[in-house]
Amino acid sequence: MVFMALMILIPGAVVLSLLLRAVWITISCYYLTPKRIRRAMAEQGVHGPDPRFLVGNLKDIAVLVKKTTSDDMEVIGHDIVGRLMPHYVLWSKIYGKRFMYWYGSEPRLCLTETNMIKELLSSKYAQITGRSWLQQQGSNHFVGQGLLMANGHSWFHQRRIVSPAFMADRLKSHAGYMVTCTKTMIKSMHDAIATGDDEVEIGGYLTRLTGDIISRTEFDSSYEKGRQIFQLLERLQSLTALSSRYLWIPGSRFLPSRFRREIKQMKVRVERLLMEIIQSSKDGVEIGRSSSYGRGLLGMLLSEAQKKREGFSYSLPLVMDECKTFFFAGHETSALLLTWTVMLLATNPTWQERARAEVAQVCGDDPPSSEHLPKLTLLTMIINESLRLYPPATLLPRMAFEDIRLGDLHIPKGLSIWIPVLAIHHDATIWGEDVHEFNPERFAGRSFALTRHFLPFASGPRNCVGQAYAMMEAKIILAMLLSSFSFAISNNYRHAPINVLTLKPKYGVPVHLRPLRH
Numbered sequence: 433m434v435f436m437a438l439m440i441l442i443p444g445a446v447v448l449s450l451l452l453r454a455v456w457i458t459i460s461c462y463y464l465t466p467k468r469i470r471r472a473m474a475e476q477g478v479h480g481p482d483p484r485f486l487v488g489n490l491k492d493i494a495v496l497v498k499k500t501t502s503d504d505m506e507v508i509g510h511d512i513v514g515r516l517m518p519h520y521v522l523w524s525k526i527y528g529k530r531f532m533y534w535y536g537s538e539p540r541l542c543l544t545e546t547n548m549i550k551e552l553l554s555s556k557y558a559q560i561t562g563r564s565w566l567q568q569q570g571s572n573h574f575v576g577q578g579l580l581m582a583n584g585h586s587w588f589h590q591r592r593i594v595s596p597a598f599m600a601d602r603l604k605s606h607a608g609y610m611v612t613c614t615k616t617m618i619k620s621m622h623d624a625i626a627t628g629d630d631e632v633e634i635g636g637y638l639t640r641l642t643g644d645i646i647s648r649t650e651f652d653s654s655y656e657k658g659r660q661i662f663q664l665l666e667r668l669q670s671l672t673a674l675s676s677r678y679l680w681i682p683g684s685r686f687l688p689s690r691f692r693r694e695i696k697q698m699k700v701r702v703e704r705l706l707m708e709i710i711q712s713s714k715d716g717v718e719i720g721r722s723s724s725y726g727r728g729l730l731g732m733l734l735s736e737a738q739k740k741r742e743g744f745s746y747s748l749p750l751v752m753d754e755c756k757t758f759f760f761a762g763h764e765t766s767a768l769l770l771t772w773t774v775m776l777l778a779t780n781p782t783w784q785e786r787a788r789a790e791v792a793q794v795c796g797d798d799p800p801s802s803e804h805l806p807k808l809t810l811l812t813m814i815i816n817e818s819l820r821l822y823p824p825a826t827l828l829p830r831m832a833f834e835d836i837r838l839g840d841l842h843i844p845k846g847l848s849i850w851i852p853v854l855a856i857h858h859d860a861t862i863w864g865e866d867v868h869e870f871n872p873e874r875f876a877g878r879s880f881a882l883t884r885h886f887l888p889f890a891s892g893p894r895n896c897v898g899q900a901y902a903m904m905e906a907k908i909i910l911a912m913l914l915s916s917f918s919f920a921i922s923n924n925y926r927h928a929p930i931n932v933l934t935l936k937p938k939y940g941v942p943v944h945l946r947p948l949r950h
């Protein structure tokens with residue numbers, strides 16, 4: 433009898449304690465911790481708009497952004513902060529340079545003071561700040577535990593292992609691939625305009641090109657396989673974004689979602705394609721066709737996966753996540769940089785001519801090589817100015833996993849700090865009265881590494897690992913485009929920048945191409 437009672441009571445007690453624990457965690461995450469953080473920041477004079485229960489200020493942001501982005505801009509001007517970050521403009525006017533807002537129940541501190549930003553991004557805080565739970569959940573099915581979303585100890589090891597793939601000596605060996613892929617794109621542009629219509633949407637061409645380049649240089653993969661992976665990743669990205677819209681609701685991860693099935697199918701398809709690439713690399717070594725897994729990133733990851741290290745090693749699922757991360761991070765941002773730069777040059781013919789003359793003088797009739805690139809100073813200034821006006825990544829997020837001190841502020845554990853890069857790049861007190869003008873001259877004789885107000889690739893140990901790769905690729909592609917065509921913006925261009933994870937031209941960038949030589 434007693435035994436029977438125990439058999440019923442013990443599981444009941446276990447279920448009850450699990451339930452109580454879940455309730456406690458929910459109350460703590462969604463109410464007590466945010467309340468504690470809000471009080472701690474208010475005591476230091478940092479305030480912000482009142483959050484609503486669970487939704488925080490999400491609705492306020494959505495309403496404001498919807499209003500400012502519903503129409504195209506009337507002229508091709510570059511004063512875009514009010515359009516893309518109206519909530520920032522409003523709240524910084526009311527609450528000052530630092531203010532709090534709430535992404536659901538995640539408290540965020542908006543910080544624009546560049547000395548404090550530099551400290552936050554320095555090695556001092558590299559392992560005790562990172563991606564928040566919300567960010568990780570939002571991209572879990574998409575890039576998983578890859579470098580972009582990793583934190584702490586794991587991030588440190590992943591970064592150390594992949595970094596050599598993006599060092600100068602490796603990059604030099606990629607220049608030839610970049611030139612070959614760009615030649616193919618230029619040929620397809622010639623073919624397109626030979627049909628009689630000289631207008632092309634340049635963004636589409638550049639997205640395919642940067643995809644082609646990353647597939648070949650880092651994954652020894654064919655254009656076709658890379659293309660399929662990008663298409664699936666793009667779909668996965670938008671499905672993940674749709675399904676994570678409700679992550680702020682407690683337990684929403686466990687609720688049925690109409691997207692989950694498709695996400696699962698897409699994930700299986702991407703991983704099958706990645707497995708084929710991985711297997712072909714492994715086969716090369718096993719049948720003796722090749723002595724290593726290759727010089728690109730995939731080769732490094734596969735040889736790392738063979739090593740058994742204390743504390744950290746690359747498992748196959750992590751290699752997959754890393755591949756997805758680099759396929760994604762390595763092409764969309766680069767394509768956007770190029771697309772915005774073409775738009776700027778197509779609307780500034782004088783700078784276009786100056787850049788073309790520099791390319792002709794430095795490279796002559798040869799395709800650009802790694803020796804030419806440091807001499808293309810005007811082109812570098814143009815790229816920097818494009819990254820200032822239209823940084824593909826407009827925000828940098830960092831969550832504090834421990835209490836930290838930042839300048840005069842005490843940042844409590846659990847607070848996310850958001851750096852509004854776009855607003856800093858458009859701040860007249862930093863850049864001068866002509867802040868919204870396209871004026872590459874402002875970068876003349878200035879290494880952008882020296883200015884802490886210029887953050888297109890972030891800074892410090894967690895900056896963009898592909899920065900040198902992206903700059904090299906951008907210079908090669910732009911130099912070849914400039915010497916093959918002159919371009920002018922089409923009347924069909926609608927100036928409508930939008931910010932959906934990255935800063936994009938909503939309707940692409942149609943330009944008229946005039947071939948300069950064949």
Ligand code: HEM
Pocket residue numbers: 579580581591646757758761762763765766769823824825827828829887888889890893894895896897898899901902
């Ligand atoms: C114009 C092109 C690019 C821009 C503007 C850009 C921008 C950025 C920024 C701002 C970050 C920091 C994000 C943060 O801390 O929140 C970042 C990180 C990263 N980028 Fe890029 N990126 C570009 C191209 C590339 C390329 C070509 C690759 C790879 C081939 C790449 C791979 C990565 C990775 C893996 C990270 C995460 C690094 C870490 O957390 O340690 N990016 N990028």
